[in-house]
Amino acid sequence: MAEVNEPVNNTTPATQIEQNEKAMRLGAEMLAGRIVDIRPELDFTSELGFIYPAVEQVLAVKGGEVVSTLELLADKGIVKREFFDKFIHCPQCLSVVLRPSTRCPKCGSGNIPRGRVFEHFVCKYVGLEAEFIHKGRYICPKCGQELRTIGSDYRSLGMLRKCRDCDEVFNIPIIKWRCLKCSSLTAEDGVSEVNVYSYRFNEAKRGWLEFELKPKSQLIEFLKKRGYEVKENAEVKGRSGAKHSIDILATRDDGVITCNIAIGIKVAGDEIGLGEIFNFDDIAYDIGIHDKILVVAPALGKEAEKYASLQRINVLGVKDLETVLAGGVPKPSEGVKREPFEFNSKSQFIEYLKQQDYEIEENTEVTGRSGAEHSIDILATRDDAIITHRVVVGIELAEEAVGLEKVFDFDDKAYDIGILAKVFIAVPGLTQEARQFAQRQKIKVFEVNDLEPSS
Ligand SMILES: [Zn+2]
Ligand SMILES: [Zn+2]
Ligand SMILES: [Zn+2]
Structure with missing residues (x-):
């Protein structure tokens, strides 16, 4: 599997x-x-x-x-x-209606009048001009002497503030915020x-968004109608341990084989380069998916196209996709069986595959990449309009448990003809060693006691 x-x-x-x-x-x-x-x-x-x-x-x-x-x-x-x-x-009530309030930096009082500030040299008293004014003359409120000559009796420190509560004289007051809703007072950096x-x-995202809003959701519907479970932006952990994100992950388990399709969406403004295809292919490899579809817009570069074809990535332009989606009126879904699938005869097994929309070729000859001719017990093909699934089925009937070399030969054959979805039916079963090998090679195995002759 x-x-x-x-x-x-x-x-x-x-x-x-x-x-x-x-x-x-x-x-x-x-x-x-x-x-x-x-x-x-x-x-x-x-x-x-x-x-x-x-x-x-x-x-x-x-x-x-x-x-x-x-x-x-x-x-x-x-x-x-x-x-x-x-x-x-x-910070108390989250209201946005706040009023700044100027305060004495020493004691925080708000009672800080502003005015010209004098210093009386004799007694060192510092105060607002208003404090010195007495019947039209300047009289020091501390020592009672009259201030006569600026520069020798007293000096002006300029326009400043003086706190009425702590007598601090300062230039810049601190700011606190008064909340007009709950009345609380908050320090300047406390809000x-x-x-x-x-x-x-x-605007650069227009093409992407157009795709996202229409064809993508249609594609997802399309897959669902064909019995796929669909996950968008699926997070999948690869064999390397790395976490990957797949734009669309479609899974269909029909009891015989589990189809996983990785769909990448590259809808950019520019031509899609080799690097992006590499990346997609790498991810699909790492998570062990060999049914790969890449939806691209506007188009792939020459190099990228060559590489995609080499790696058996099914590349669809947005127009191609629209054609597929418009043309493919799916049969009403017969529902995908989730329970373990059982069969008693080869014909029953084939019948089941046909129900799952597979086309069946029995005892067929296929030429492998090596040039060798291979005889295949069952070759099952299902055309999902956007991808074609091919499953190779090997059947081995023996008196006792089928050994490693038979499974090995089957796996070799499948590899040579380039089919990665492999089913092996062993009567009456497999040896421990053969079973382990099958598991490692991701061969779905059915071990059956008996297989009635096809009728
Ligand atoms: Zn004085
Ligand atoms: Zn003060
Ligand atoms: Zn408040």
Whole structure:
């Protein structure tokens, strides 16, 4: 059985799917030109202090949900973020309605009048001009002497502030924030700062988004109708231990063979180079998938095309895909059997494959890559419109357990004719050694006591 490691995280939280769905709905609006620039508007009655009215209207959501949807689009590169403004929030009640309040840096008092400040040389008293004025003359409030000549009796320190509570004289007051909702007072660096952005559609992503919104979802439907389980952005751990992300992972287990298709989507603005194909092929190899489809737009470069063909990557342009999707009206799904499949005769086995839409060739001759002719017990082919699955089936009937060399020969033959989906039916069974070999070579084995002759 072709084995694919289970996706690392196969349960997507419902909220994440919903979020994604909202983001795409908004993306569609931008694509259609119904929304272009998304700019925040100030609204101090709202939860965040600002709103995006157009988005609220389209998605019928508010506040934080709007922002997280926009951020999701920004993460996907569908919109570009631009700094708009910075908002501060009261750490106590999260209100955005705050008023700055100037304070004495020494004692924090707000009672800090501003004015010209004098220093009386004799007694060193420092105070606001207003404190010295007495009946039209300057009289020192500390020592009672009159201040007559500036420069010799006293001097002016300029426009400053003096704290009425602690007498501190200073130039720059500190700022504290007074929340107008809960009245709490917060130090200047104690408030939470939130950047607010405006968002603009990223034209470079137009092609990608167009694909994402239509053909991709159609492709997924198409696969589901054919009995595949489909995972988008599937996280899969490879044999190397590395974690990979596959755009679409489609799996269909029909009881005989498990088909795994790795679908890569390269819808860029530019020609797709060799490096990207390498990367996709490497990942597919690491996770042990040999059915590979690459959906590309606009097209592959020459080198990349050659390499894709060599590595048996099925390359589909967006137009090809549309043709496939338009042409393939699937039969109503007969449902894929999940229970262990059992059979008593070769004809029953073949009948089952036919039910699963396989075309069957029995006792056929196939020329291998080496040039050798191989006789194949059953060659099963299923055309899924986007990919053709070929399964080679070997049947070995013996008096006692079938040994390693028979399985080895079968595996060799399959390799030479280039078919990786292998089924071996052994009557009455396999030796331990043969079974281990089959497992290692990913040969799906059916060990049956008896196989009635075909009718
Ligand atoms: Zn004085
Ligand atoms: Zn003070
Ligand atoms: Zn508050």
